[in-house]
Amino acid sequence: MANYTKILLREDEMPRQWYNLNADFPTPMPPPVGMDGQPITPEALAPVFPMNLIEQEMCTDRWVDIPEEILGMLRIWRPSPLYRARRLEQALGTPAKIFYKNEGVSPAGSHKPNSAVAQAWYNKQFGIKRLCTETGAGQWGSALSFACKLVGISCRVFMVRISFDQKPFRQMMMRTWGGECVASPSELTETGRRILAENPSTPGSLGIAISEAIEQAVQDPECRYALGSVLNHVMLHQTIIGLETQKQLAQVGEYPDVVIGCAGGGSNFAGMAFPFIGDKIAGKQVRILAIEPEACPTLTRAPYVYDTGDCAMMTPLLPMHSLGHTFVPEPIHAGGLRYHGMAPMVSHGVQLGLIEPQSIGQMECYQAAVQFAHNEGFIPAPETSHAIASAIREAQRAKEEGQERTIVLNWSGHGLMDLTGYQAYFDGKLADYALPEEMMARSLSALEGLPKPA
């Protein structure tokens, strides 16, 4: 293994349990609450999610068995390879070792199918016939279309309009897997119609798309809603990434000094980071970095509050960092990072000082992505480029300090469906964009009157 490029696990070495960080937080997370500030009951969520997933959402067991049928579907692309980015290290002239976990090997090209196959399977088990969901850049929508086709239920995806228009190929992917993709806001829901009436040319937002999907789900007893990030059970399903990575690093006798993931809703970050945060709580020295775009600085600039996951306030109030549920971010190319909130578990980790958030502008991210593609070959998704940019910063700091350092990043997906962003970058059409203070203040005003986490 001396000169390895990537570390593979055999299929029988794939983890058979998910890791639940909720068992190990030094202080427990505040519960989701209603508008009255009272914790919500499982029954209140029943029109939206199947009960088996609601139980998982509230579970505090440290380890959760992965059902055999889900393991079977995960084996289509898992265990995913962990790469040592030797060419990138060399190009940077750094003493740091950079490892990246390639989640782009899934059929949909990202980490999203890790939770999609699980959610589709649990819904099918519960007797559900149809799933509704939202998608930003299209990663989650295509992952869920793929998963629903595998388990044999149908799938409708509300896709944020700006992405729907800019990313026709994602729509075609969903269609190829039998998914139905609708631009959001749409005429199919009351929420969509209301927003279109107010602003017919709105680019849409994840918050709006979530409202539409939930509205459809609650009106149809055979339909439920599936969310690709934010919720505890989604974080849980993604932990297979970090669990595999721990095994792979152990095979070559490494343990990270720094673990890095990009964070939009939080799922790919959590998937990689949570098993290492478990180690950290148990006493290991490891830094955990969550990287977000400057255009959507949820963790770095927004307060920790109770807020809804959607813009129409149909979801319970979740304890999280939030820019306010009416926030509509700039149309940056990293569509998957354009979300007003952040997973409660990730937000809680930041509150407890277990996670260091960072924000990076998109120019530095594209520069990092191109440097990565030139040296490592694979073209990263714009979201993933945030983790790469941060890893390069860490590697350069290691060089300046003349210190070895082991850096692990979650390479959450490939950018083959996002090449227009690269084109715009090469053509000099992109610029950095930091969220203006007054715009943030305005969107935060949507939080007034809501209960506050203790």
Place this chain on the structure above:
Amino acid sequence: MANYTKILLREDEMPRQWYNLNADFPTPMPPPVGMDGQPITPEALAPVFPMNLIEQEMCTDRWVDIPEEILGMLRIWRPSPLYRARRLEQALGTPAKIFYKNEGVSPAGSHKPNSAVAQAWYNKQFGIKRLCTETGAGQWGSALSFACKLVGISCRVFMVRISFDQKPFRQMMMRTWGGECVASPSELTETGRRILAENPSTPGSLGIAISEAIEQAVQDPECRYALGSVLNHVMLHQTIIGLETQKQLAQVGEYPDVVIGCAGGGSNFAGMAFPFIGDKIAGKQVRILAIEPEACPTLTRAPYVYDTGDCAMMTPLLPMHSLGHTFVPEPIHAGGLRYHGMAPMVSHGVQLGLIEPQSIGQMECYQAAVQFAHNEGFIPAPETSHAIASAIREAQRAKEEGQERTIVLNWSGHGLMDLTGYQAYFDGKLADYALPEEMMARSLSALEGLPKPA
């Protein structure tokens, strides 16, 4: 391993030699010749290719060592996984076992980088600073751009103008890897300028693009030409596919009854099939199927002749099945299978009865591709769908006959850059197209007066 989905090899199990079928053909291939019918000399090829690759082109050693640096680049995505298509088998209700070798895991998404990294490296070794090539659909152009960036030489790709205009995403891939993609015909060459003067709105053709690339290569002593298929050394580089497959099948105690690849210029087919043809020559019972589109029936309907690789007759005459160098195939979506000729080694294998050619219409291929995506998850390239369609035919025949059968197909690439074809299929805009007899007769008339293979 009882319930495996895919069979992986460790990096240190990757083959370290290529297999050369030219060592084992029962009768040797006719040589490439000039217009006078005389075998061409290595020196005659020197302005076009570096001498180390010319030597490889003419080599008859059975095994050729893969240089360490090339192995290092191949390890970015190799060994590639061999999958058992259990869900597809189940959907077909067949007693057959279907295995597919996933060459879509490379950064460029197809088998093409197997030869691209080798060619780029040999050129660099020979002191070459720039490569020129042509590309139709863009698979080869993107693979070579990726490879040239890795080894550190520059790359110019002449892309057939109609594809250049219709497939902007392939251009963006090349650009992201630092390749320069030029619409052909271009103002950069005499050939291009002449053709543009005659017809400024020409859509271009692969023949014109090859002529432009060769013209540039021969005029610049630091530049050479690289071809993504057809030639012996390209077939050689691709044999790592079949060699890995043999090891992987041995791990689960299997040997194929049928080996299937799609065939355009022949490189992915040869890569999978040649090691098994070696076995067949040594006495193994195995059927080898080469699948081509009905729109471009080179092996199934065209004669075995001497013909040039380009339409301007700048290349030597190669002994091959050919529809005539002026043949312009229908614009089917499997762009990589639209070539008038076929690799001399593949053509020779058909002549010797070692390979069974088949042609399949594009509707059956798209149907097979969608069935594959719905069951196995991965979305195949339109080219690859030809191999899948044939494998499904074999599996259905096994069912009718009530017989077990082990089928291995080369899954040459993913279709994420070719989703417009799926869109057209779903929209009912595609139809079958068999090459009309009189059109074939017309294109074959270009062969009149050329020498014939003995």
